[in-house]
Amino acid sequence: MQDLNKLFTRRSRFYAVNLPIWRKILAAYCGGSRYIRTALIRHVAENRLEFAERLHRAIYLNIPRKVTDMVTEYLFGTEPDRTGASEDLLADFDRNGMSVNEVMQQAQIINFLFGVCWILVDYPSITGSVDLEAKQQQRIRPYARVLMPMAVKDWAYGSDGNLLWVIIEEDFEQKDDPFADVVEGKRIRLWTRTEWKLYEKVNAETKEIAHGIHNLGRVPLIQWMDPNGYKLCYSHWFEDVVRISDAILNEISEAQMNTIKQLFGLLVVSQSFAECGGAPMVDTTPHPGETSEQAAIRLEKEKETYRFTLSRMSSIFETAEEKGLTRYISPSGSETSSIIAFVQFLQTALNDVLRMALQFGSKAAQTAESKQWDNHNAQQFFAARATRLEEIESAVWDLMHLWDTSVVIPQISYSKEFSITDLATMVNCLMDLSSFDVSDEFSREVCSKALMLLDKLDRIPQERYKEIEAQIRKKMFNGIPKMNVDGMPKIIPGTK
Missing domain, CATH: 1.10.210 (Uteroglobin)
Structure with a gap:
């Protein structure tokens, strides 16, 4: 008897190795204070209060999102040609209102970030025969949806080079009744070359809740995996982009706090003053309604606060040879310009990793060979991705035609001209x-x-x-x- 519970715990080795990295990349792309809390590194000599202030002040230049969106917008800056395609399909490619351009942009973003993405080409479940009018009214037609790599937990290829089966994890939410509690959970959908089955775990028991037969002769999913990363090793180059972005985040935070610490002086207190507990400077009169015990506790707290903290900075004490002086000193720090210079170096290195123009920040005259190489480098990068997008979209249309032979496979052509010319x-x-x-x-x-x-x-x-x-x-x-x-x-x- 099959152990259905394994469907919920099964993970491919590729999935298990890369899942933490994918989560890190996704968090970096989303950004915000939540990501700052995970990416900001506390120095070993930094106390808790100082790190809390630095965490509160930190700013995140979301370079991963900027780069990804910029590349995507550039690739789709010119409308791809889709000669012969259905206007209804072009306008609503996923049956959720997203056009074909939006779906393919989504696929480009996910593949660019993680190095792998999946596209599911499905068909609404129907019973019996449906005439053309009913199909149009109910929008019964194939559709394509892009899946994150975290959703596809395991898969296998056959000897013919095509997928044998795929396991997809789906989140579900039931809230049809506004007066009932929301029911949330996870389901597993198993796709094979002839059918699909949907499983749900209830009280530690897995059971099949739905199934369907498609008889396509193939699994209706497309895996888009970068050949220059995972095909050679279990890693994707965008992880290095995120690490450089994290380094920029931490360097900017250090530069910011370096400036702030030099704005506010540090109080130097004599040892004798510290030993008196700061009592002369603290009001010892009990507040109205205070008991003597409550007043004593409050006074001790105020003495402690006055003795150790002043003007946002902790005070330091001198020994008996302090000459009896209480004064402010301005702590020294690294030159802010040197930190900013290092940040600029990291940004240049990031552009190098991304194969963008390498000399954009220099006003010096560049040689014709240098300009031509930078232009050629970026042009080939974009042209290669446009070619791959064209291939992936063509595969999507082929699957749609398998689902419904009335769907015309269009002639697809993405612009591959990205050179910068006068x-x-x-x-x-x-x-x-x-x-x-x-x-x-x-x-x-x-x-x-x-x-x-x-x-x-x-x-x-x-x-x-x-x-x-x-x-x-x-x-x-x-x-x-x-x-x-x-x-x-x-x-x-x-x-x-």
């Missing part, structure tokens, strides 16, 4: 080249490059782009007016 200079250059009366082939190449520039200014739909490109290849250019260097038309002899 369009004005390029246009002027093309205008100059068009003045040369060389051959039809030369003119076709000039027009092709002009089409590429036009696509950069305002992206042309892929189908329309190919149509114009075909027209350029067929066009005969003999007798067509050329352009002078000044941009004015030039009439070729023998033409009108």
Whole structure:
């Protein structure tokens, strides 16, 4: 007999090793005071009160979120082409109101953060046959939802390279009745190539509460895993980004407290004054309604407070040779500029890890080779991710077609042009080249490059782009007016 309880405790080795790291990365992305409390490091020589103040003052520059959102916005800055796709599916890709762009952005963010994400392509449960009108009214159609890696606890691949089964942990919440208590818990859904089963644990006993048959011949999940991380080792490079971000958080906090400590002096008290308990400075008159015992306790507390704390800083005591002076001193600390310089170094290192432009903070002239390398590095990074997004989305549409053959698989094309070019200079250059009366082939190449520039200014739909490109290849250019260097038309002899 199968032990169903194992479904709730089963974890793949990959999942178990990376779960703490995933939680750390997710907390860093969310940010806020909760994350500061976990990421701020207390120095071994720092007392509890000083650390509490530093914790209260700390600020978090959420670099993981800024970088992730910036990359995602750049990738989706140009609308991908999806020729032939259903408008209803494009507008509501997950049956919860999220468009296809929003779902794919979600997949990009999760994969960028954790190095792995899952996309479930499902279909509403129905009984019996449903006509087309009912399908449209009830929105009975395939949908795609992105899953965090923490939700997929275990899986297996078959000899054919496809998934055999997947175990997904689902949170559920029942609150249909506003007068009843909310019921919360976790469920396990097991997907196979032919069916799915839903399990729930009640009173330490696991039981099956629902099941369905799909007969797709494959598990309707897509695993998007970065090949340059987990395929080589059990780690993802974004963990290093979070560690650098944590170092920046702690350095900024230390710089902040370093400045504050030098703003407020430190009281130096003579030993004899300390031994008197600060009694001359404390009001010994009992408060109205106080008993003698209560007054004695209060006076002792006030003496202790006055003796050890003043103006936000703890006092220090001198010995009998203190010369009888009570004075303030200003404690020395590290140069704030040196701490800030180290923070700037960490930010530069972070940009290097992320493969962004390496010399953005320098006003010095850069060589053409340096600029070209930085641009090429970032361009290839974005182009590679755009290509992978295109492949993942195509796989999603394939699964949707398996669920419902009426779903048309569109031609998907993501923009892969992320180079930074001076369009004005390029246009002027093309205008100059068009003045040369060389051959039809030369003119076709000039027009092709002009089409590429036009696509950069305002992206042309892929189908329309190919149509114009075909027209350029067929066009005969003999007798067509050329352009002078000044941009004015030039009439070729023998033409009108």
